[in-house]
Structure formats: C-alpha cells, structure tokens
Amino acid sequence: MKKFVASILAATCVLGAIGCGPVGADMGNNDADSDKTEITVKNYNGGVGRKWLDNAVERFTEAYANESFAEGKTGIDVKVLDGDLTTIALGSEAYQVYITSGAYMSVSELAQLGILYDMTGIVTDTTRKGDTLENLIYDGAKPAFMHDGKYYGLPHYANSNGVSFDRDLFDEAGLYFADEEETDVVAYTGKDIKITRNFVSSEDAKKTVGMDGVKDTEDDGMPCSLEEFILLMDYIKNEKSDMSISPIVVSGKYHGYIQLYLQGLTFSLAGSEQMNNYSNCTGEIDIITGYTEEPLFPGIDYIKKPIVETVTLTEEDKNGYLTTQLAAKYYAMATVEIIHKEGYFAKEAYNTSVDHYSTQKCMIYAGAAEYDRVAMLMEGSYWYNEAKKSGVLNSYVTISGDREERGVAWMSLPTAVYSKDVKEGEISPIFTGPGAQVVINANIKGNTEYEKACAAFVSFLYSDEELAAFTVETGCTRNLKYSLTDEEIGKMPKFYQSLWNSRKEDGSNTLINYPTTATGLKVASHIELNLNSAMWEKFNLYHYVRGTKNTKQMFEDMKYTASKWNEVLDS
Amino acid sequence: MDKKIKRSGLKRGARRWIFFLAIVSLPVLQYFFFAIYTKFESVLMAFQKYKIGKGGYVGSFTWDNFEWAWDVFTSGGDMIGRSLIVMATKMVITIGGGLFFSYYAAKKYFMSNFFRVTLYLPQMLGGIVLVVLYQYLLSDVYITLSGDPTGLLDKGADSAFICVLFYNLWVGFGGNVMVFSTSMSGVNESVVEAARLEGITPLQEFLYIYIPAIYPTFVTYFIALIAGVFTDGLQLYTFFAGNLDRDLYPVVFGHYFFVKTTEAKMVGTVVTYPNLAALGIIFSIILTSIILPLRKIMLKHGPRED
Numbered sequence: 001m002k003k004f005v006a007s008i009l010a011a012t013c014v015l016g017a018i019g020c021g022p023v024g025a026d027m028g029n030n031d032a033d034s035d036k037t038e039i040t041v042k043n044y045n046g047g048v049g050r051k052w053l054d055n056a057v058e059r060f061t062e063a064y065a066n067e068s069f070a071e072g073k074t075g076i077d078v079k080v081l082d083g084d085l086t087t088i089a090l091g092s093e094a095y096q097v098y099i100t101s102g103a104y105m106s107v108s109e110l111a112q113l114g115i116l117y118d119m120t121g122i123v124t125d126t127t128r129k130g131d132t133l134e135n136l137i138y139d140g141a142k143p144a145f146m147h148d149g150k151y152y153g154l155p156h157y158a159n160s161n162g163v164s165f166d167r168d169l170f171d172e173a174g175l176y177f178a179d180e181e182e183t184d185v186v187a188y189t190g191k192d193i194k195i196t197r198n199f200v201s202s203e204d205a206k207k208t209v210g211m212d213g214v215k216d217t218e219d220d221g222m223p224c225s226l227e228e229f230i231l232l233m234d235y236i237k238n239e240k241s242d243m244s245i246s247p248i249v250v251s252g253k254y255h256g257y258i259q260l261y262l263q264g265l266t267f268s269l270a271g272s273e274q275m276n277n278y279s280n281c282t283g284e285i286d287i288i289t290g291y292t293e294e295p296l297f298p299g300i301d302y303i304k305k306p307i308v309e310t311v312t313l314t315e316e317d318k319n320g321y322l323t324t325q326l327a328a329k330y331y332a333m334a335t336v337e338i339i340h341k342e343g344y345f346a347k348e349a350y351n352t353s354v355d356h357y358s359t360q361k362c363m364i365y366a367g368a369a370e371y372d373r374v375a376m377l378m379e380g381s382y383w384y385n386e387a388k389k390s391g392v393l394n395s396y397v398t399i400s401g402d403r404e405e406r407g408v409a410w411m412s413l414p415t416a417v418y419s420k421d422v423k424e425g426e427i428s429p430i431f432t433g434p435g436a437q438v439v440i441n442a443n444i445k446g447n448t449e450y451e452k453a454c455a456a457f458v459s460f461l462y463s464d465e466e467l468a469a470f471t472v473e474t475g476c477t478r479n480l481k482y483s484l485t486d487e488e489i490g491k492m493p494k495f496y497q498s499l500w501n502s503r504k505e506d507g508s509n510t511l512i513n514y515p516t517t518a519t520g521l522k523v524a525s526h527i528e529l530n531l532n533s534a535m536w537e538k539f540n541l542y543h544y545v546r547g548t549k550n551t552k553q554m555f556e557d558m559k560y561t562a563s564k565w566n567e568v569l570d571s
Numbered sequence: 572m573d574k575k576i577k578r579s580g581l582k583r584g585a586r587r588w589i590f591f592l593a594i595v596s597l598p599v600l601q602y603f604f605f606a607i608y609t610k611f612e613s614v615l616m617a618f619q620k621y622k623i624g625k626g627g628y629v630g631s632f633t634w635d636n637f638e639w640a641w642d643v644f645t646s647g648g649d650m651i652g653r654s655l656i657v658m659a660t661k662m663v664i665t666i667g668g669g670l671f672f673s674y675y676a677a678k679k680y681f682m683s684n685f686f687r688v689t690l691y692l693p694q695m696l697g698g699i700v701l702v703v704l705y706q707y708l709l710s711d712v713y714i715t716l717s718g719d720p721t722g723l724l725d726k727g728a729d730s731a732f733i734c735v736l737f738y739n740l741w742v743g744f745g746g747n748v749m750v751f752s753t754s755m756s757g758v759n760e761s762v763v764e765a766a767r768l769e770g771i772t773p774l775q776e777f778l779y780i781y782i783p784a785i786y787p788t789f790v791t792y793f794i795a796l797i798a799g800v801f802t803d804g805l806q807l808y809t810f811f812a813g814n815l816d817r818d819l820y821p822v823v824f825g826h827y828f829f830v831k832t833t834e835a836k837m838v839g840t841v842v843t844y845p846n847l848a849a850l851g852i853i854f855s856i857i858l859t860s861i862i863l864p865l866r867k868i869m870l871k872h873g874p875r876e877d
Contacts, residue, residue, distance in 0.1 A: 034737065088627065112623045254812055352724050352811075353703070353710045525840045532813060532834065534841040542819045546727055549818075571620075571635070 037069040037453045038077040042095040045082040047382060047436060048157050049389070052473040053080055053099065055225050059469075060460045067456070070449035078457060090115040091443045096454050099156060102435045106514075110439065111147035117440035120329050122462075123151040130464050133480070138507035140276075141479040144514040145437065154462060156436030157433055158510070160193060160381040160410065160499065161531075162264025163248070166363055167494070168407040169375055173240050174199055175232060176221025179206035190234040192342045194299035195227055199235060211415055213424040214562035218501045219412040225419040226269070226331060227297055233344040236375050243373070246346030248339060249362050250378040250541075252354040259536045260376035262332045263529045268428045270328035272511045275429075278527070279513050280520040281313050286327040291552060295418075296334055298315030302341065303551055304333045315519045321565035324535075330555050331417050337551045340544040346372045350545065360387040361395075364406050368399045380531075381410060384475060384495045409498035429511040430503055433480065457563040471500065479512060523568055526560070577655060590709055617848035621838050636849035644853055654823045657736060658800045665743045670785075672744075673751035674777045677758070686836055687752065690745035691704050698742075702809040705738050705802030725808065735805050747792065754785040783874040794862055801854040804829050824854070 041057075042540065043050050057078045065075045085100040087093070089108070110116050130136075137145070137155065145153040149161045170176060178185040178198040184205040185198035200207055207221030223229040233247035250257050267275050270286070290307040290554055297303070308327045312570030313319055339345055348354040348371070350364060358371065360383055367373030373533070387393050396406055412428040419533030438458060444450035460466060467482040489497055503510060513528070515521050529535055538557040543549035549557075560568075581589070619630035639799065670692075676683040682868035693701055710722030724731050758781055766780060782789070813830045814820045830852065831842045 034863050105836070105839075109623055112625070113627060114625045115582045255814070256812065347720075350721065350725065351714070352722055423664070537815060540814070540816045540819055542725065542816075545725070546819070548727075 019293065025251070028228070035073055036075045036077050037073050037449055038079060039096045039450065039453050039457060040081060040094060041097040041099060041457075042083045042085065042093075043080050043099045044084045044101040044436065046084075046101060047159075047205070048213055048385065048470075048474040048476050050080060052470055055473065056461055056466055056469065059466075060457060063460065064456060067549065069453045069456070070178055070425075072448075076453055078438050078454075085110075086257055088115055090441045093441065093567050096441050096444050096450055097457060098439050098441065100437050100439065102156070102437045107145045107153035107437050107439060108143070108147045111150075112150035115442050116152040117444060117451075117454070118150050119152055119154065119440060119444045119458070120150045123154070125459065126322040128459065128463070131481075133462055136480040136482065138479045138481070138510055138512060140272075140507065140512035140514070143516045144512065153437045153439040154458065155446065157470075157474065158432035158479050159435060159476070159500075160264065160430045160432055161260035162268070162378075162381075162413050163261060163376050163411040164363065164381070164383065164408055164495065165376045165411045166250040166366060166374070166406070167409040167498075169245065169366060169373070170221075171407075172201055173236070173243055173245065173375075174201055174203070174205075175236060175240075175375065176200045176205075176207040177223065177228065177232075177477055178221075179208055182206040186239070188231070188235050188239055190231045190299065192234045192299055192338075193227060193230045193297050195231055195297075197228060197231055206404065211422065211424075212427050213411060218409070218498050219428070222412055223414055224422045225414050225416045226335060227418055229414050230300075230338055230342075231333065233339065234342065237342070237344055244367070246362075246374045247344040247374050248376040248378065249346040249355040249359045249372070249374040250349045251359045252349050252351040254356055255541050256531055257356060257378050257380075258336060258535075258541055259529075259531050259533075259539070260380050262329070262336070262536070262539070264532070265332040265335065265413050266326070266328045266529055267511055267513070268311070268415055269331055269417065270326065271415065271426070272429050273510075274328070275511060275513055277313060278326060279515040280322050280517040281323060281515075281523065281527075282315060282517055282519070284310050284312050285323065287322050287325040288327050289325070293529075296331075297338075300338055300342075303337060306330055315517060318519075318562070318566060320519055320523060320527075320569075321560040321562055324558050324560045325555075329529070329558075330551065333551045333555060336541065337544050339464060340541060346374050348372060348374075349541070353427050356383065356386070357390050360390075360392050362409055364392050364396045365399055366406060373467045376411065381499055382476070384408070384493065405494060408495045410495065410502055412502055427504070427509045428502075429509050430499075432510060432512055471496075475499070479507065479510060481507060523565075526568055588695070588817055607681070613848040613851060616845045617852050619845050621843070621845065623838055626772065636845045637853070639846050640850035640853050643850060647827070649817055650824045650827060653732060653821055654800050654803065654825070657739065657803065657805060657823070658796060660736060660740060660795070661743065661796055664740050666789070666796065669744060669747035669751055670782070670789070672748050672776075673755055673785075674781055676748065676752040677755035677781065678773075687745075687748060691749050691773050692745065693742045694746050694749075697805055699809055701742060702806055706810065709734055728817065728819055728821045731811075735810060735821055739805050750788065751785055754788045755781050758784045779874075786873050786875070787870075790866065790873065793869070794866050797865070798858055798862055799825075801825060801858065802828065 041053070043053050047425055053127075057080060061076055061078060068074050068077065069076060081095070085098045085104050088105075090098075107116065108158060124138070126132055133154065134151070141155050144156065145151055174186070176199065178200045180198075182198065182200065182205050184201050186201045187196060187198050189196040208224070210217060210219030210222050211217050211224045225234050236245050236247040250261070270278065273283075274285050277285050286308050288306040288310050291304045292307060294302040294305040295303065296305045306327065311319070311322050313322060346362060348359055356379065359374075359377055359379070362371045362374045363377045365371050393405075397404065400406070414422075415428050416422045416427050438461065440454050440458065444454060462480070464482055467478060467480060468484050468488055471477055471482075471484060472488050472491050475492050477500065484500065489500060492500065515524055526527075526534055535558055539554050543554060617640075618632055618634070619631040620635060621628040621630045623629075672686070676687045706724065709724050713723050714720065723734050761779060763776065766776060771779070801824045805821075805823055805824070806827035807821065807823065808829055811820045813833070815822055815827060815830055828847065831848055832844075834840060835842050835844050835847055837844050
C-alpha cells in the first residue's frame with residue numbers, strides 16, 4: 001500500500017512538472033498525420049469578443065475546404081484560443097496568428113525585436129479583390145504597423161473616446177440647436193454661461209447643420225463650440241429641470257473615464273494637423289503662455305481666458321516640451337471644472353461605488369430603475385459592447401416594456417472654443433489610437449505550409465466582405481477604407497450606426513495619433529493623452545470637488561521645463 | 572504464501588532517489604525560479620538601461636535607476652509616514668490586541684468561540700467583495716443616512732486614510748487571532764494548573780506562560796509586518812483603482828509600487844521595470860538592515876518557555 005501511495009505521489013509530481021512545461025513551437029498543432037492544415041490563433045477576447053472571429057473562421061474553413069497548403073493535405077482548421085499577446089518570447093509559442101489588444105507593445109517595437117513575420121506580401125498583394133490593403137489602410141495608421149519600410153501588422157478594431165448621448169431624450173426634450181431660419185424655437189440665455197441661442201421647440205423644427213455644414217447628418221443640432229456645449233448643459237439643468245435630467249455622467253469609481261472625454265475633446269479642439277504635430281514634436285501648435293484676467297466664458301469668471309501663442313516645434317530646437325502647454329488641453333480641462341462647479345454632473349460622478357456599468361445603465365435605462373436620467377455619458381465608444389455583454393441592453397427590453405432598443409448615439413465634439421471661430425465644414429475628428437493589431441508569429445518563417453495558410457487566413461479576414469462583416473457583427477470599425485451597404489448599416493445597433501455615419505470612409509476625419517519622428521517616439525509615454533497616461537496623473541476631478549486645485553494649477557503641474565525635457569531626450 | 576515479490580531491476584537506493592527526486596524536484600525548481608532567479612534578475616535589472624534590439628532587449632550598465640528611485644523614495648515622505656502609521660497601528664491593534672484576544676479565546680472565556688468565528692469571517696470573503704461592501708457602506712449608506720453629499724472615502728486623503736486603515740485593521744485582526752489562539756491552545760494545561768496552585772494571576776499567566784509559548788510565532792508576525800511596510804498596498808487599488816494623486820488619496824509606497832508596476836514596461840514608459848527594480852532594492856536594503864538585527868535581538872533576548 002505504501003508503495004502504491006508513493007508511486008501515485010511521485011507520478012503526480014512528475015505529471016505536474018510535465019503540465020508546467022512551456023508551449024513549444026514544435027508542439028505542432030500541425031500534426032503530420034492530419035489530413036488538414038491546422039493553424040492556431042490567439043485572440044484577445046475583450047473589446048470585440050470572439051463571436052465575429054468564430055463566424056469568420058467558419059466562413060474561411062468552408063471557403064478553403066478544397067485548398068491545399070501542404071502536400072497530402074486538403075482543407076484547413078483554425079483553432080481559436082482566448083488570450084492576448086503578453087510576451088516577447090513568441091518563438092516558443094505555438095500560436096501562428098495573434099489578434100491582440102495592442103496593449104503590450106506596438107507593432108513597430110515588436111517588429112524591431114524580430115519576433116513578427118513580415119506581412120508586406122499580404123499587404124501589397126495585388127491579386128486581392130478590389131484594391132491592395134496597402135492602399136486601403138489609412139495613411140495615419142500605416143506607421144504604427146511598419147518597421148524599416150515593411151509591414152508587420154494590420155489594424156484590428158478602432159475605438160473612439162469622448163461623449164455618447166441619449167438621442168431619444170434629445171428628441172423628446174428638444175435639446176438641439178435650432179437653425180437660424182427656424183421660428184419654432186425656444187430662445188434661451190444661459191443662467192450660468194451668458195450667451196443666447198435658439199433651441200428647437202418641436203421635433204419638426206429645423207436643427208442647425210452642425211460642424212460639417214451638411215443637413216441630415218449625425219451632427220445636426222449638436223453644439224459646434226465649447227460655449228454651445230456648456231450652454232446645452234445649462235439648458236438641460238436649468239430649463240428642463242422639470243424633466244429631472246442630469247446633463248452628463250461619468251463613473252464615480254473610475255474617474256479615468258474623464259480622461260477619455262478630455263482626450264476626445266482635446267483632439268477635437270486641436271484638430272488632426274495640430275495633434276500630429278503634437279505627437280511628433282514638430283510643426284505648429286497652439287500653446288498657453290499666460291493668463292488674462294478676462295473670464296473664459298461670459299458669466300463663468302472662475303476660469304480665466306489664457307494667452308495663446310502659436311509656436312513651431314522642431315527636433316533640432318528640442319522645444320517639444322512646449323507640447324505640455326497645449327491650449328486645447330486647457331480648454332478641455334476647463335470644461336470639466338465648469339461641469340462640476342455648475343452642477344452638470346449626475347450624482348453618480350461623485351459616488352465611488354458607481355462603476356462604468358452603472359453609468360451605462362444611467363444612459364440605457366433613461367430614468368427607469370434607481371439610476372439617474374442622464375443626457376450624456378463620458379466614455380469610450382466600446383461601452384455599448386460592454387453594456388451588451390453585461391446584460392444592460394437585455395434588461396432595458398424588460399424595463400421599457402419590450403421596447404427593442406434605446407436610441408443612444410455618438411456625439412461629434414466641438415471643434416472650437418467660441419462659435420465665432422467655428423469653420424463650417426471642419427469635421428470633428430474621430431480619434432482612435434493605432435491600438436489593436438493582427439500580427440503573425442515570425443517562427444513560421446521557412447514553414448511554407450504555415451506561411452501559405454496564415455497568409456490566406458489573414459487575407460481572408462481583411463477581404464472587403466469580411467471587413468464589412470466584422471463591423472456589422474461588432475459595431476466597431478477598422479482603420480481601413482471600406483464601406484457598408486445600407487442594409488448592412490441597418491443591421492447594426494443605432495449607437496454603432498451613428499459612429500459609422502460620423503466616420504468618413506476615406507479616413508479624412510479619423511485621427512490616428514502615432515508618432516513617426518525620433519523625438520515623438522522617444523517622448524510618447526510622457527505626452528500621450530491616452531487613458532491612464534502619465535500626463536493625466538496630474539488631473540483629478542476631486543481637486544475641483546475639494547477645492548485643492550483649479551484647472552490652471554493642474555495644467556501648470558503638467559508642464560515640462562526645457563531641462564526636464566532634455567533629461568527625457570537624453571535618457 | 573509463496574507469492575513472489577516482483578522487483579524492478581533498480582536497486583533500492585536508486586528507487587528511493589527517484590522517488591525523492593520526483594517529490595522534491597518541482598518545488599525546488601519552483602523555488603529556484605520564483606524565489607532565486609526572479610530576485611537575481613531584478614537585481615541585475617536595476618543596474619541596466621534597456622533598448623529594443625534585434626531579437627530582444629539590449630541592456631547597458633547604468634546608475635540612473637537608483638538616482639530615480641532615490642528621488643522617488645526621498646520625496647515620498649507622506650507615503651512613508653502613512654506606511655509607518657499603519658505598521659504601528661497594526662503592531663498595537665492586530666498583533667497586541669490580537670494577543671490579548673487570543674488569550675481570551677484560548678481560555679475559552681465567555682462567548683470566545685463566537686467572537687473568534689465572527690472576527691475570522693472577513694477572511695472567508697474575497698478582498699474585492701469586502702472592499703465593495705465597505706465602499707458601499709461609506710458612500711451610498713453614509714450619504715443616505717447623513718444627508719452629506721460626499722461619501723467618507725471622498726473627503727480627502729486624510730479622511731480616506733482613516734477609513735482604509737480601519738478596514739485593514741478589521742480585516743487583519745481575525746487572521747492574527749486565529750493563528751495566535753491556535754498556538755496558545757498548545758500550551759500544556761498541567762503547567763497552567765501548577766502555576767495556578769502557585770497563585771498566579773491571569774495577567775501573569777498571559778505574560779509568563781502564554782507569551783513565551785507563542786513567542787516564535789509572535790516574532791515571525793512582528794518581523795513580517797515590518798518587512799511588508801513598503802509593499803503593503805492596503806488594498807488601495809481595490810478602493811481607488813490606479814489613482815496616485817497624493818493630495819486626494821492616501822497613497823502608500825505599496826500602492827505606488829503596484830500601480831507603477833502594472834503600468835511599466837521594459838522600455839518606452841515613463842517609469843520602467845528597471846526603475847522599479849532599483850526602488851525595490853532600496854526598500855530591501857533599508858528593511859534588511861533593520862529586520863536582521865531586530866530579529867536576532869528579539870530571539871536572543873525574548874522570553875523563553877523554559
């Protein structure tokens with residue numbers, strides 16, 4: 001008996017050790033005895049999940065059922081496993097294709113390490129139906145997927161950060177700015193901000209054409225300037241008080257979501273050209289060099305109008321530290337101070353037990369259940385998928401008495417501080433980082449079977465049909481030029497329809513903030529404005545709440561001196 | 572009865588060795604990998620500056636990480652202060668108070684088992700669950716009952732610190748009581764009886780019989796508390812996520828270290844792994860220079876059972 005127990009014990013230990021063994025590249029899922037080629041995909045399950053991929057894999061294996069990638073084998077199997085790219089030791093992993101969040105490292109850095117397969121052949125393939133992928137990828141996105149002139153990755157899903165709004169509520173309460181010629185209006189002078197605008201007084205009243213200057217588009221009736229944006233919240237709070245609507249909400253538990261709003265608004269106010277200059281530390285940007293005694297907006301005297309100068313950044317002058325004084329960032333931060341001080345935030349913004357799911361409920365439930373009714377939400381565009389996944393959307397169907405879908409939409413953010421500075425036709429850019437990526441493991445190099453199979457699979461995922469299917473399935477876009485039919489658009493939730501409609505197919509209003517200069521790449525982590533980036537460490541809503549700091553003080557805290565900048569450059 | 576015992580061709584000694592290796596190789600391997608190699612790697616990392624090269628990271632020698640770490644350490648007076656307050660409070664309440672209560676429990680005084688279970692209950696729930704409940708209590712429940720629009724965790728770093736400190740004491744107390752009272756239950760009853768016949772008071776019994784009996788356990792807890800002074804994050808991440816604004820949140824080094832580690836990368840981030848490795852070494856040097864002599868003194872001069 002003792003021997004038996006001892007043997008079991010020893011065997012357990014040894015088997016345990018075997019179980020802990022690494023996943024080797026040669027632990028071939030591509031079994032020589034198998035009659036099909038098999039590739040393994042590691043898929044990041046967050047963001048857009050994997051249903052889209054499972055469906056695509058099904059279509060792919062069906063389409064390539066009679067294709068041979070190796071002698072004696074016909075057809076292909078694609079095994080999908082959940083996970084993200086989290087190591088540089090790809091050579092010892094048995095995954096051939098990675099569909100990643102992009103959080104671990106940029107494609108160019110991974111390529112520099114020599115662990116990615118050169119995908120130039122796939123990207124420049126002229127036999128692709130339609131155009132080559134190279135011609136379809138947005139110009140702004142290309143540098144993020146290249147190294148030494150070669151392509152090592154493809155853009156996966158793109159997120160936008162900023163504000164979503166309850167369109168049903170906007171329709172019901174008439175929260176749109178009215179066209180100048182419209183007479184069916186409510187003339188409103190702000191109680192907090194002393195400007196006057198007309199709001200529509202009925203659903204049939206004509207709205208303004210918005211920033212794009214075109215009628216019947218997503219931004220009709222939306223605020224074009226910051227002063228209008230503030231007036232809108234003023235109107236909701238003071239004029240529509242009988243409806244008990246809170247103008248805007250953000251998670252009280254995760255104030256980081258304010259950073260998403262600040263990022264989106266900063267980019268919108270600065271515009272694509274200036275933000276590209278910002279991230280590259282070259283070219284012209286508007287910076288703040290001082291402050292006047294004049295209020296930033298009439299009636300709001302606690303934020304002073306800054307002195308703004310346009311400066312030219314060059315790598316030679318090493319004056320990139322001036323990026324930390326970006327004027328647009330100050331204006332965006334100032335709006336948060338106003339939102340707080342004028343009481344535009346819903347109470348959920350100040351409750352540390354309210355997470356992002358609860359604020360999503362505020363939007364979707366629209367006053368039903370115990371959540372406040374809010375008009376706008378500070379969030380990334382992916383929130384709708386999260387709400388779907390967490391069951392918030394399903395609950396709405398019950399709460400609303402079987403109403404199918406709440407009409408929420410993506411908001412085009414203002415492009416100017418003052419209405420007089422709004423340039424008609426200047427479209428609010430949809431910001432998106434290079435983010436998620438599709439890459440291939442370099443360890444397949446030399447294995448013609450894998451090389452052919454992976455190329456076929458990735459090319460399939462990026463065919464026009466699959467690009468469209470991806471967006472219809474997930475609601476998310478990819479930073480490539482592709483279109484959807486009206487029928488396909490109609491299959492998406494209203495929220496994603498609005499996001500899709502806000503996006504120009506040619507990518508002209510998609511801003512991908514990825515540096516291409518040596519300085520830009522070196523200082524990226526210091527100046528980037530992404531969620532939880534170092535720059536936002538100095539910003540916190542609770543400074544306003546407790547009166548410890550105001551916008552000017554937090555903005556000044558973010559500034560780099562020339563000597564600190566040089567330290568970064570020399571490090 | 573004549574059943575033949577089948578034996579393998581291996582000698583008894585060899586078989587024993589194989590069994591021994593099968594049993595110990597995995598834990599030893601794990602120990603070398605997780606305890607030795609990772610420490611060794613982080614010491615090396617602290618002296619390196621990395622850049623991305625073909626096939627991997629390329630490191631070069633530098634003192635810069637220590638310069639950065641020393642700046643962070645010396646500018647973190649408030650974080651050190653909070654950590655020391657937590658440590659001192661834990662020494663008095665969770666260890667000191669825990670010892671008294673354990674004696675109470677070991678002596679099976681009135682409702683001692685009930686208190687023991689009640690105090691240990693928080694340990695049975697996950698940290699996140701407890702923090703969420705506690706947060707709810709200090710925000711929603713407090714706001715509703717008091718009419719104050721701001722929850723107790725949101726009133727500034729000092730107020731939040733008191734709340735977090737209380738939480739940590741509450742959660743930590745039961746665990747200590749469980750360990751100490753279990754150790755105390757091993758005290759020989761005949762010794763206690765003999766002492767009683769000599770007219771010993773309960774306080775003397777506690778000081779001269781029970782404390783010496785569990786002294787090694789006490790030393791271990793005491794030393795571990797000091798050793799963790801810079802790494803104890805007080806569950807701040809669960810309370811306040813990655814917020815590091817020291818004017819607003821009761822940030823301690825343990826929390827700072829954790830948040831920065833989650834954000835750091837080998838290269839390309841404002842704070843890198845090598846920076847943090849250097850900070851870890853500074854912590855280790857300071858604590859080792861305190862802990863080793865202190866432990867020696869405590870064991871040499873502390874009470875003994877004999």
